[in-house]
Amino acid sequence: YRLSQERKQWSLCDFEIGRALGKGNFGQVYLAREKQSGFVVALKVLYKAELAKSKVERQLRREVEIQGNLRHPNILRLYGYFHDESRVFLILELAANGELYKELQAQGQFTEDVAARYIAQMTNALLYLHSKRVIHRDIKPENLLLGLKGELKIGDFGWSVRTGVTDRRSTLCGTLDYLPPEIVEGRRHTEKVDLWSLGILLYEMLCGKPPFEDENSYETTYRRIISVDLRIPNHVSREASDLIRKLLVYKSGERLPLRRIIQHPFITKYVPQGRRTSSR
């Protein structure tokens, strides 16, 4: 891969490993410091046996290829990767304030000004991604991290693809909550799937749970998604509900485009145009 040719060939002995920062399906993430420079990173360790069992090697290569070439303040950098006989290591930017979903769990829900700033940052990241013909396809709190100044960073590209590829088979695993009708119904999908997920994310940030969630039944969630059975609590402001309703639209072509989200009253009410949008 270009990454290895461009960069020095890393290995585990280049790093001092610190505490575990978090766990994911195929491995853990550790605090680590590169010995030569003292540069602190997040080192994601994935077990080859686990990856092979779940046939996600191709997805991992895509994640490395895509994220390795992205440069944006709201997208977590992938500096490089290396592997040994049993593990793959991704050298990632350290998000100093950890995982967004833990903050959402701790607070229950975010205030509208905080949610507006996060949505503005997500929109900027998606404008960049879509300009590079990359669809993320898996925007949800678990994949979002927080930088030193509370700025949001998209941390996981395991499900992203370059446009034009639909692989429904490998998409329908894990929670349906964030998936748009066209994916759950196995139809062709475009970058407009990320607009739907942005609407789900805004709803969950303001209400503490995704709009179509049904803990007991996958089937019910599925039916609520395709019928867009959306109920917005009264505490949500008129502007916020208007933006949610303009994103959670069954027909992907009718969802509010990214460049219109930035100008939406819910965003402009809290995020002056053109100013930095970190939330601390």
Ligand SMILES: Cc1nn(C)cc1-c1nc2c(-c3cnn(Cc4ccccc4)c3)c(Cl)cnc2[nH]1
């Ligand atoms: C700092 C900090 N404090 N706390 C409590 C957490 C952090 C922090 N975590 C990260 C993390 C991080 C950690 N876990 N995860 C989830 C995960 C783990 C394994 C595979 C897939 C997904 C991401 C990263 Cl990548 C990048 N930066 C991180 N920073």
